[in-house]
Amino acid sequence: MNEIIQKGIDPLPIIGDKWSLNGDFISLLKEKGLTCTIPRVMDSPPKSLSTTPCIESTTILAFYYRDGVIVAGDRRATAGNLVIHERAEKVISIDRNTILAVAGTPATAFEIARVLQHSFEFYRRSQLQPLSVAAKVRMVSKLLKDNLALSLQGIGIVIPLLALSDPFGKEKPTIYFYDALGAQFQTVDFAVSGSGSPAVRSILQYINRWSGKPTVEREEEESIQLALQLLDIAAESDTATGGVNRRTKIYPQVKLLKESGVVSVPEEKLEQLFKST
């Protein structure tokens, strides 16, 4: 603890010593020895590790609607066949213009989100301008690459979705999805991830191709209703997906990304919209 405290205080002696100009918080963390130690790739995980159930969170989705992007995720976290938590938050606001949704191991995912939150704000404040969309996308990719060792061992895998609006207002909100090794892809209509995602994918594909009213033409409330329905349907066949819990009134998490920024949809509104479907 003393070492951490000392490291937390020491940064200032760089005055007159060395001076970081690039606004890179991740490099600063590495310099201070504050990054998580990534274990080396092992031939096979130790027995104790391989039998320890990893907590995982599943089923997230993002699609374009008329005013921007809607991002939603269920609230269930599981470990094997056990439901560990019913109020997990998988849709995370990174900054005013960025939403990260995570499927996979919450421990890794939340740490990645936390690093991103501080990195984006650190850059904005230190450089007096926000980070560009392209740079944010690459930063997420880099963090996933840094998690390569855990991914290859089958533990600590994170498959995120990233929704961003341009802080300079030049582009419309966009959606990116990744694989576990950090490859990034921009989607034209929707992105899904997690164990319940196949059902969601099929429905969204049908809607966008055959329904006569693709998601991009839908209004906000209609889009929120659709997101809730999609996750509820995914929960029908995937035990790791929470859906809408009518008994405890736990609803999926929904955030909107408009050109003006991130908007979180309160649970009261979710309940109202779901009941009116």
Added chain:
Amino acid sequence: MIEEPYRWLEAISNRREYIEDQLGGAAPVVLVNGEPGIVIATKKAGTPKIYEIYDHLAMGCLGHPADMEKIRQSAIEVAHLEGFTRSRQDVSARRIVAYSLAVALKNAFEQIFSAPFLFRCLFIELGERIEKDEGWTVDYDGSYITTSGRELSRGLLISGKKEVMEKFIKEREALKLQEFKTLKEMVEYAIKLILWASELLTSHESLDAVINRSFKEILSGSAQSDFEVVFLDRTLYEQQSFTALGPEMWS
């Protein structure tokens, strides 16, 4: 130098004289708090002088731009490392000023073989309630004074001229605590302080007299009409409270 300690004292004295001379032309930076939050203001210059440090922290400074940048970057680094390794609640003005900024500034000031920092700042922490607001006056030699709570409603000011600051401290005692209810009231009060400080050495008008005059009258009688004004919004305390204000607030 070690064998002749009086020479060190003379060097420090010369150093202080040099720094004060260099800071003499800097425009004042003021802050004032109220129920809505905290307003920080200064005259508009080519480069900004009021910076966001963290969600609820800001810094208004004057001095050499390179030194301001160096210290600003360092304060931001400290704040974000603290926030990352601990939590947002653990990032406070006291920790940054007392444990980091002041120590480094004092060391730099007393290292007489290297260039000193030409720097003076107000370090501001927005509280969840007005009673928790803090304003730290930090000088180039590492000395600092803290003012907190409703006391800040009378204002806090730094200037490049030491005599202006001393005059302000003296006259501020005669002011009553302000009870601002709107942001506009706070902005106008802050600008009055700026104009008083800027024109003190020529007009010799008392602070109380300026405060009680009509804002429009003061502004119309001043050559300066462009200001850099920032608002730390208390309603956004749990988020990012730093908001730059435009001229519509005082025009």
